[in-house]
Amino acid sequence: MALSRDEIMEKVREALVDALGVDEDEVIPTARIGPDLGAESIDYLDIVFRLEKAFNIKIPRGDLFPDNILTSEEFVQNKKLTEKGLAELKVRMPYADLSKFEQNPNVDDIADLFTVNMIVGYVEAKLASAAA
């Protein structure tokens, strides 16, 4: 059962509408889960749970939203990501566009990376590797 990107987007949209109480038309590909759709920490957990159910996949803790970045001073100093932190982020989020964030890696701005597109990309990759 191979899903098209559009079909994946539709199911992701449904999960976000249910988790965040936003309208369907707010869930556009470039929308950021936090700043645009109003998600905060506890919502990220809810989103992961709903995606697991919707796509019948397992999303290990920190795989979609890498919270381990915020666990150590190796990764975060003075409210910015360190070199190590950036490197770790790149490893954890290979499908995210980090070019803008890299220039000024404020922890406050990490939420800008979590877009609807990013989630769709993650699910696509997960489904492809499960099928392989």
Next chain:
Amino acid sequence: MRFYLVDRILELQPPKRIVAVKSLSLAEEYLADHFPAYPVLPGVMMLEALVQAAAWLVRVQTDFEKSLVLLREAQNVRYGNFVRPGGQLVMEVEAIEIGPDASRFKAVGQCDGQQAVQAKLTLEHFNIGDEDPLRANLDAGLRTLLRERFRLVGGPQALAARVPS
């Protein structure tokens, strides 16, 4: 740990408005996990703080008539800047309507002049005795505790300082 999230009432204009603060201390236990290298006030705690500020307005306006004032619905909850330890969440809550059993508010929380949280809140109010007559005695006890708490957070002073409308 008890989640008393209103440290002080700064302004109190029943039935319309309350301004209260929550100061964030590095010593708050939940910060240890949220997050270890980057402690910030969780969004849900910000929301609860707004609810508790609104609840004080209800209690003052209804003279502590109902011992339980709880969140029924939160809408259009938006988060902005983080609140870090040492920071203060200043909450401004405007009442849309306060009835005997329910009330509605527009609430905003700011830290250092930047918006941290906003929400539309619906609260419901009732006495335990309304639901369970065998436990009606609890309401009087709760009322006493809450009046005491109101003193601790500077409620009477805020009331006394209120601008006549």
